[in-house]
Amino acid sequence: MSVLVVGSVALDTVETPSGQVSDALGGSATYFSLAASLYTEPIRLVAVVGEDFPSECLRILRDRNVDLLGLEKKPGQTFRWVGRYGDDLNTAETLATELNVFAHFDPKVPTEYRRTPVVFLANIDPGLQLKVLESVDRPRLTAMDTMNFWISSKRDQVTEVMRSVDIVLVNEAELRQYAGVRNLSVAARRVLDLGPRAVVVKKGEYGCSLFAEDRYFAVPAFPLDDVCDPTGAGDSFAGAFMGSLASSSSLGWEAMRQAVLHGCVVASYTCESFSVHRVSQLRRDDVERRLHRLLSFTQLDSTREVELNHAIQNAAQA
Amino acid sequence: MSVLVVGSVALDTVETPSGQVSDALGGSATYFSLAASLYTEPIRLVAVVGEDFPSECLRILRDRNVDLLGLEKKPGQTFRWVGRYGDDLNTAETLATELNVFAHFDPKVPTEYRRTPVVFLANIDPGLQLKVLESVDRPRLTAMDTMNFWISSKRDQVTEVMRSVDIVLVNEAELRQYAGVRNLSVAARRVLDLGPRAVVVKKGEYGCSLFAEDRYFAVPAFPLDDVCDPTGAGDSFAGAFMGSLASSSSLGWEAMRQAVLHGCVVASYTCESFSVHRVSQLRRDDVERRLHRLLSFTQLDSTREVELNHAIQNAAQA
Numbered sequence: 230m231s232v233l234v235v236g237s238v239a240l241d242t243v244e245t246p247s248g249q250v251s252d253a254l255g256g257s258a259t260y261f262s263l264a265a266s267l268y269t270e271p272i273r274l275v276a277v278v279g280e281d282f283p284s285e286c287l288r289i290l291r292d293r294n295v296d297l298l299g300l301e302k303k304p305g306q307t308f309r310w311v312g313r314y315g316d317d318l319n320t321a322e323t324l325a326t327e328l329n330v331f332a333h334f335d336p337k338v339p340t341e342y343r344r345t346p347v348v349f350l351a352n353i354d355p356g357l358q359l360k361v362l363e364s365v366d367r368p369r370l371t372a373m374d375t376m377n378f379w380i381s382s383k384r385d386q387v388t389e390v391m392r393s394v395d396i397v398l399v400n401e402a403e404l405r406q407y408a409g410v411r412n413l414s415v416a417a418r419r420v421l422d423l424g425p426r427a428v429v430v431k432k433g434e435y436g437c438s439l440f441a442e443d444r445y446f447a448v449p450a451f452p453l454d455d456v457c458d459p460t461g462a463g464d465s466f467a468g469a470f471m472g473s474l475a476s477s478s479s480l481g482w483e484a485m486r487q488a489v490l491h492g493c494v495v496a497s498y499t500c501e502s503f504s505v506h507r508v509s510q511l512r513r514d515d516v517e518r519r520l521h522r523l524l525s526f527t528q529l530d531s532t533r534e535v536e537l538n539h540a541i542q543n544a545a546q547a
Numbered sequence: 548m549s550v551l552v553v554g555s556v557a558l559d560t561v562e563t564p565s566g567q568v569s570d571a572l573g574g575s576a577t578y579f580s581l582a583a584s585l586y587t588e589p590i591r592l593v594a595v596v597g598e599d600f601p602s603e604c605l606r607i608l609r610d611r612n613v614d615l616l617g618l619e620k621k622p623g624q625t626f627r628w629v630g631r632y633g634d635d636l637n638t639a640e641t642l643a644t645e646l647n648v649f650a651h652f653d654p655k656v657p658t659e660y661r662r663t664p665v666v667f668l669a670n671i672d673p674g675l676q677l678k679v680l681e682s683v684d685r686p687r688l689t690a691m692d693t694m695n696f697w698i699s700s701k702r703d704q705v706t707e708v709m710r711s712v713d714i715v716l717v718n719e720a721e722l723r724q725y726a727g728v729r730n731l732s733v734a735a736r737r738v739l740d741l742g743p744r745a746v747v748v749k750k751g752e753y754g755c756s757l758f759a760e761d762r763y764f765a766v767p768a769f770p771l772d773d774v775c776d777p778t779g780a781g782d783s784f785a786g787a788f789m790g791s792l793a794s795s796s797s798l799g800w801e802a803m804r805q806a807v808l809h810g811c812v813v814a815s816y817t818c819e820s821f822s823v824h825r826v827s828q829l830r831r832d833d834v835e836r837r838l839h840r841l842l843s844f845t846q847l848d849s850t851r852e853v854e855l856n857h858a859i860q861n862a863a864q865a
Contacts, residue, residue: 447767
């Protein structure tokens with residue numbers, strides 16, 4: 230099942246205790262696309278880059294069969310983000326944001342993309358997210374992400390997007406900020422009350438919680454000895470989550486729980502390298518191997534692993 | 548199987564966003580004993596109180612069949628702790644610590660307690676923890692907790708206790724402090740390298756991670772809509788964890804994983820009231836009911852719940 234993502238494609242300069250990279254491929258839609266492409270195709274990317282966007286970055290996306298019809302090239306420079314992580318790899322310090330061509334991003338969904346059944350609105354201006362929702366034709370599944378900047382500056386529009394989608398994916402801190410309450414269950418319920426079927430709360434090294442009206446599921450993160458660079462982990466989570474759902478025969482609770490597990494696994498790989506290095510090289514059997522380990526770390530009954538493996542293989546063949 | 552705990556019995560004055568209590572029953576050994584008493588008996592308490600210690604507090608412990616032979620009453624006042632929690636209920640601000648009779652606590656293990664098979668060294672001076680270990684006769688299972696104060700002031704003795712016990716239970720922040728590294732897996736391995744069979748990392752609202760030499764298990768916390776007062780949650784966790792192990796026919800990996808689940812459940816109840824109100828009223832069927840819910844929140848295969856329930860009932864009958 231095809232997946233449409235609208236978000237940023239960027240060049241990131243990142244410093245972490247493990248080292249640094251300059252002008253490396255980044256952006257929410259990039260990480261999302263590379264992760265989702267492990268599960269289904271085509272992944273249809275709507276984003277904007279500048280004239281300076283390196284052809285090797287395009288090749289990384291094309292190598293994963295990401296459909297680039299919706300990737301506009303505009304006069305000017307590509308969006309750049311400069312950030313630094315200290316020992317606490319949960320929080321990035323933004324040193325510079327050069328929006329460049331992204332400042333006037335006006336996502337145009339190509340006619341060929343209008344009937345995409347799965348739509349993900351990555352973190353962009355909520356006004357643009359609403360515009361994208363209006364330009365697609367009755368998708369089966371829609372989801373969104375957002376960030377602190379939009380929650381404080383365009384709260385009403387963020388609310389409007391939340392009302393309009395099936396699933397809200399959000400960081401723990403941003404969920405708390407939006408709901409104005411620290412308790413995560415209470416905060417998630419405030420979002421559920423707006424209408425989405427599920428709220429997926431990304432908690433970094435603490436894993437993920439999935440809230441639905443009368444159901445709850447939580448999974449700890451895959452433990453890593455060496456977190457190189459967490460940039461893009463949340464967007465990779467979203468890509469694997471949505472890709473897993475798009476490749477599933479159902480969009481029900483069981484499919485969502487499995488999608489959360491896949492999100493955690495792919496996000497953990499993303500953290501193991503700078504930029505998209507690891508996630509762009511990832512193969513489906515890497516995911517399955519680590520998924521088995523995650524299950525053995527969190528599930529009492531390991532026979533379940535075998536069942537799930539069959540489900541994965543069936544999905545991959547479908 | 549009997550359990551010996553050495554730690555503090557205190558009177559706590561606590562303020563949280565939900566309200567406040569004054570001179571309410573508290574202390575690490577208190578919470579531990581009340582939680583452990585759900586699983587096995589006798590729980591043998593070695594601690595000290597002052598002449599002012601209220602008889603109703605003694606009754607709370609006696610009502611749970613806690614053996615008070617080792618509870619010394621000394622001239623002077625009982626240990627008092629005054630603390631406050633803000634919206635972030637993960638961290639207490641200590642407003643006052645009046646050690647009183649606890650300042651000269653010199654734990655004396657009664658002769659009748661020397662052959663206790665399960666020994667828990669709650670958070671006290673590591674020199675005293677070592678002394679207690681020397682005064683017991685080949686226990687089957689020993690475990691310890693500690694805190695930031697001892698890690699910074701008596702690090703070598705903390706290390707010595709870690710070398711001497713089977714299981715180290717510790718807060719996430721204190722494990723990081725001890726190991727001098729932020730990555731939890733790496734930090735846990737540094738402690739495992741000292742010799743204990745397992746390291747249990749208490750992560751508050753994020754649940755618990757269990758590390759052994761070549762194994763790992765993690766469980767998210769039971770989600771609470773309303774955290775009244777987290778004081779004693781970690782000590783209740785330890786009590787349920789050790790009580791569950793003491794009531795188990797094995798001390799192996801499977802028993803430890805189940806003990807972690809019980810720890811999370813009982814700790815969650817403790818957070819629902821001030822002081823020991825909830826944990827002292829708790830019954831085994833409350834624990835089982837919430838355990839089932841925790842499993843449904845974290846386990847893909849809910850048939851496992853039934854199996855576990857049988858195991859619990861068998862253990863309770865044994």
